[in-house]
Amino acid sequence: MANINLKNREIECKIVYYGPGRCGKTTNLEYIFKTFRKQAIGEMVSANTEGDRTLFFDFLPLGIGKIKGYDVRLQLYTVPGQVKYSATRKMVLREVDGVAFVADSIKVRRKANVESLKDLHQNLKEYGLSITKIPLVIQYNKRDLAKQGIPLLPVQQMERDLNRQLKVPSFSASAINGDGVGATLKACIKLTLQSMRKQLGW
Amino acid sequence: MEDVKKKIKSFLQEAELYQSQGLLNEAKERYVRAGQLVKKNENLIKNKNLLKVISKKIHVLKEKIDRIESGPISVEMPKQIQDIIKHKFSFSKNDDAGALEGAIALAKFGQFEAALNEFDELIKTASISVEAAKNIIRCHKALDSLDEAANRYKEWLSENFFTPAQLNKLRVFLQGILDSQGVDIKLPKKDIITSPSLETLMDTEVSETEAVETVIPEKIVEQEINDEDIIDISSVGITFTEGPKKGETIEYDVSFQAGSIINLLISGDDKELVENLRTGVVLNEVQFYSPIAMFNGKAVVSSKSEIESGPKQGYYSLDIKVTSIL
Numbered sequence: 001m002a003n004i005n006l007k008n009r010e011i012e013c014k015i016v017y018y019g020p021g022r023c024g025k026t027t028n029l030e031y032i033f034k035t036f037r038k039q040a041i042g043e044m045v046s047a048n049t050e051g052d053r054t055l056f057f058d059f060l061p062l063g064i065g066k067i068k069g070y071d072v073r074l075q076l077y078t079v080p081g082q083v084k085y086s087a088t089r090k091m092v093l094r095e096v097d098g099v100a101f102v103a104d105s106i107k108v109r110r111k112a113n114v115e116s117l118k119d120l121h122q123n124l125k126e127y128g129l130s131i132t133k134i135p136l137v138i139q140y141n142k143r144d145l146a147k148q149g150i151p152l153l154p155v156q157q158m159e160r161d162l163n164r165q166l167k168v169p170s171f172s173a174s175a176i177n178g179d180g181v182g183a184t185l186k187a188c189i190k191l192t193l194q195s196m197r198k199q200l201g202w
Numbered sequence: 203m204e205d206v207k208k209k210i211k212s213f214l215q216e217a218e219l220y221q222s223q224g225l226l227n228e229a230k231e232r233y234v235r236a237g238q239l240v241k242k243n244e245n246l247i248k249n250k251n252l253l254k255v256i257s258k259k260i261h262v263l264k265e266k267i268d269r270i271e272s273g274p275i276s277v278e279m280p281k282q283i284q285d286i287i288k289h290k291f292s293f294s295k296n297d298d299a300g301a302l303e304g305a306i307a308l309a310k311f312g313q314f315e316a317a318l319n320e321f322d323e324l325i326k327t328a329s330i331s332v333e334a335a336k337n338i339i340r341c342h343k344a345l346d347s348l349d350e351a352a353n354r355y356k357e358w359l360s361e362n363f364f365t366p367a368q369l370n371k372l373r374v375f376l377q378g379i380l381d382s383q384g385v386d387i388k389l390p391k392k393d394i395i396t397s398p399s400l401e402t403l404m405d406t407e408v409s410e411t412e413a414v415e416t417v418i419p420e421k422i423v424e425q426e427i428n429d430e431d432i433i434d435i436s437s438v439g440i441t442f443t444e445g446p447k448k449g450e451t452i453e454y455d456v457s458f459q460a461g462s463i464i465n466l467l468i469s470g471d472d473k474e475l476v477e478n479l480r481t482g483v484v485l486n487e488v489q490f491y492s493p494i495a496m497f498n499g500k501a502v503v504s505s506k507s508e509i510e511s512g513p514k515q516g517y518y519s520l521d522i523k524v525t526s527i528l
């Protein structure tokens with residue numbers, strides 16, 4: 001649940017980018033940092049291993065204006081996608097308010113996408129949260145690779161694999177060019193704020 | 203013939219792209235398939251070097267994959283990141299508890315040196331001093347420097363900083379860890395004569411009696427479960443209440459622990475057993491063995507995955523979450 005500081009009149013919401021290894025979570029955040037410089041209220045910070053795989057998380061704080069006189073601040077995080085960092089993913093997910101699930105459109109990553117979504121479901125459950133209730137959007141990333149002749153999963157198939165039951169807003173994207181990155185984030189913010197207002201009775 | 207060449211070319215293209223994306227297993231698999239096609243159609247391929255080039259690439263990829271898989275779970279991070287961990291991974295509204303939580307988060311992310319610095323400060327805050335001290339001990343355990351933990355304990359002993367009852371708690375806690383780790387250090391007890399005040403004298407006398415020696419550890423346990431930060435558990439015994447192993451208790455060593463989540467390695471040999479320990483399965487009879495106490499409780503299997511490479515290949519990594527303590 002969003003963190004409300006009555007004294008400073010601030011609301012902090014935590015949005016986590018989740019998804020399989022190498023799907024483009026960090027690339028999403030990098031693009032956001034580059035494009036929404038004015039909104040950034042601090043630097044983007046990355047905890048990587050060599051070969052720029054995320055080890056702990058990326059972190060980017062954004063300010064998105066006021067609601068009822070409260071400054072609304074977003075904390076964007078990515079998790080490490082590599083399967084072995086499961087404990088870290090869970091730590092980063094704690095007290096999450098909204099999730100952007102980034103799926104990899106490359107055909108050979110089909111199974112990795114499904115398993116990562118299951119992992120998200122499981123980790124949320126352990127915090128008493130439900131994947132069907134949490135503000136969630138899905139992004140089908142790396143659509144640009146079709147041009148390079150790389151076999152991609154058709155969007156309809158990804159919808160069936162990942163979004164048949166959830167029926168959440170979904171977006172095609174190419175994070176490396178920025179296509180779809182803003183739309184994904186905006187939709188996620190919208191759902192997160194809606195849910196926050198509901199919880200606060202605003 | 204053109205078809206085969208086209209196919210090989212597209213495998214190679216895919217492999218290169220996957221490699222550039224860091225999808226190393228996928229890249230390797232594509233190179234392997236390209237190599238198989240080349241071999242099968244050797245008479246059609248003019249470039250006699252191709253197979254060599256491909257196997258070189260596979261070799262390089264294998265090395266890279268190994269390096270990444272055996273890569274560190276954690277490394278010492280710059281201060282900027284440690285600050286984020288300290289402040290953003292602490293969720294308590296209470297200042298002192300929050301500070302303690304921040305320091306524990308540092309330790310959970312493997313930032314033990316930074317965590318030690320924090321705990322050294324926090325030990326001065328009365329309400330959390332014992333917890334901070336215990337965490338200092340835990341950090342030293344993780345850093346494999348238990349002799350330093352013993353030195354710290356001796357400093358605390360000479361400083362008159364903790365009450366005798368607190369010192370006794372810390373001694374029992376640390377001695378248990380030393381013993382379980384096979385470190386041959388016997389910690390000195392608080393000397394009654396050096397603590398003349400009536401209150402401390404009574405504390406000490408009580409803690410000297412046999413009965414209390416065994417009560418105190420249990421108290422620690424209770425308190426820590428509430429804290430949701432369970433003491434170090436060294437092994438667990440799972441009694442199966444259904445399935446083929448019904449009635450049997452099997453003991454497993456704990457490979458690591460994060461709060462109430464305990465990770466166990468179980469052999470893949472017993473297929474039926476592995477099959478039964480599915481995610482979500484509730485374990486109603488679990489014995490938890492810690493260096494200082496044994497207690498019973500319940501746990502739930504929170505995740506299970508097969509270890510696919512390395513020395514423990516074929517084993518399963520099982521996370522169980524302690525849900526209640528009896």
Ligand SMILES: Nc1nc2c(ncn2[C@@H]2O[C@H](COP(=O)(O)OP(=O)(O)OP(=O)(O)O)[C@@H](O)[C@H]2O)c(=O)[nH]1
Binds near residue numbers: 020026081142173174
């Ligand atoms: N062509 C293309 N490449 C992309 C796109 N998004 C990410 N990549 C590439 O995919 C690789 C992995 O991207 P990251 O953003 O590091 O992936 P991640 O999800 O953060 O990976 P982990 O931290 O390991 O979980 C990099 O080489 C990126 O350049 C995209 O939209 N198109």
Ligand SMILES: [Mg+2]
Binds near residue numbers: 052053054078079081
């Ligand atoms: Mg990343």
